[in-house]
Amino acid sequence: MKLTGEQDRQNSADVWVLAEMTGGALHPVSHELLGAARRLAADRGCRVWAVALGSDLSDAAASLIAHGADGVILVGDGRLQAFNDELECNVLERLVRKYRPEIFLGAATNRGRALIPRLASRLYAGLTADCTGLAIDPETGDLLQTRPAFGGNIMATIRSGGFRPQMATVRPKVMQALPGDRTRSGMVVRESVAPEDALHIKQILETIERRENTVNLSDARIIVAGGRAMKGPEGFALLESFAQRIGGALGASRAAVDSGWIAYPHQVGQTGQTVQADVYIACGISGQIQHLIGMQSCKTIVAIDIDDTTPMMQLADIAVKGDLFAVIPEVMKALDRAGVRRAPASTEADTEEEEQC
Numbered sequence: 001m002k003l004t005g006e007q008d009r010q011n012s013a014d015v016w017v018l019a020e021m022t023g024g025a026l027h028p029v030s031h032e033l034l035g036a037a038r039r040l041a042a043d044r045g046c047r048v049w050a051v052a053l054g055s056d057l058s059d060a061a062a063s064l065i066a067h068g069a070d071g072v073i074l075v076g077d078g079r080l081q082a083f084n085d086e087l088e089c090n091v092l093e094r095l096v097r098k099y100r101p102e103i104f105l106g107a108a109t110n111r112g113r114a115l116i117p118r119l120a121s122r123l124y125a126g127l128t129a130d131c132t133g134l135a136i137d138p139e140t141g142d143l144l145q146t147r148p149a150f151g152g153n154i155m156a157t158i159r160s161g162g163f164r165p166q167m168a169t170v171r172p173k174v175m176q177a178l179p180g181d182r183t184r185s186g187m188v189v190r191e192s193v194a195p196e197d198a199l200h201i202k203q204i205l206e207t208i209e210r211r212e213n214t215v216n217l218s219d220a221r222i223i224v225a226g227g228r229a230m231k232g233p234e235g236f237a238l239l240e241s242f243a244q245r246i247g248g249a250l251g252a253s254r255a256a257v258d259s260g261w262i263a264y265p266h267q268v269g270q271t272g273q274t275v276q277a278d279v280y281i282a283c284g285i286s287g288q289i290q291h292l293i294g295m296q297s298c299k300t301i302v303a304i305d306i307d308d309t310t311p312m313m314q315l316a317d318i319a320v321k322g323d324l325f326a327v328i329p330e331v332m333k334a335l336d337r338a339g340v341r342r343a344p345a346s347t348e349a350d351t352e353e354e355e356q357c
């Protein structure tokens, strides 16, 4: 929506987060978006609202408020059980025109990628997809949306100053979620699907979920990743035994994937997966921006490289200067000597189960 004057600008308020529901449960990216929204709202001096669309939203509001929402708009309707981009777009367009958010954040997931550009074009608003950084301009209050551009060769900061809402999508695992705080309270507003929202749209008759045997790095707590320095598939065999030894998953740089040493689902980075592991061990990966984008939110970064001036070695919490073909076998021997038992692969789901026990 184009702003026509200062009054128009003042009528827009608040940061909105579109919560993503998958199979009746909140996708973790919704909490990550709320974490980002809270920081923006603190700088902007406004509130955070989450919007959730689905058929069963019984637990959604409490979880969204605990993770940072000041208020939640729930649209519960059986027709929203399966993802229908046309219907969700119609509902959201109506709500945005009614409440006029200043900023609208969504997830750069398959669903978000289908829905949010459609909504942005309906609203005649700008959209910056796959942002890696979001901030408020202290002078204008506009949203500064940072993302890689020109094939990842530069980081561009984009603003849509004259249009509202300012819309951005963020990939899962890029932003940090806040710890859930069940003592927080917030407002819950219930909206419904209006008759005109459901007119002349496609009907979903059946949803078939395709489960492929892909590598799910995004839930791994430990990732051991190799780059060009692995020299070939044999190098990755060494890395795989190291990863198995410490209960980690196997990642790779694009250089290694393009060389055919490891399959694409293992690739981390701008054109691969985005990860947020507890520990990321980069072995012979120089740390070009396209790789860092995919892993820089990991909690502890360990780098092994013969060159200590690389971006990855500079970024690392623990930088080991040395030949990885000497360092990794030494580490495995040291684990054996110390009697450290072989660890099973662990994921975030395991952590949640452990926490619930």
Ligand SMILES: Cc1cc2nc3c(=O)[nH]c(=O)nc-3n(C[C@H](O)[C@H](O)[C@H](O)COP(=O)(O)OP(=O)(O)OC[C@H]3O[C@@H](n4cnc5c(N)ncnc54)[C@H](O)[C@@H]3O)c2cc1C
Pocket: 151, 152, 153, 226, 227, 228, 229, 252, 253, 254, 255, 256, 267, 268, 269, 270, 271, 272, 283, 284, 285, 286, 287, 288, 289, 290, 291, 294, 304, 305, 306, 307, 310, 322, 323, 324, 325
């Ligand atoms: C549009 C676009 C998208 C891209 N997307 C991605 C992406 O998603 N993911 C990604 O990873 N890249 C991506 N890239 C490529 C990226 O720019 C880099 O080329 C790539 O990440 C480099 O991989 P690397 O670090 O393994 O190799 P290099 O940059 O060659 O680094 C190899 C490192 O290994 C070290 N080394 C060598 N021998 C040893 C040894 N024996 N022991 C220890 N260290 C050693 C070297 O000192 C060096 O630091 C993209 C590029 C473009 C243009």
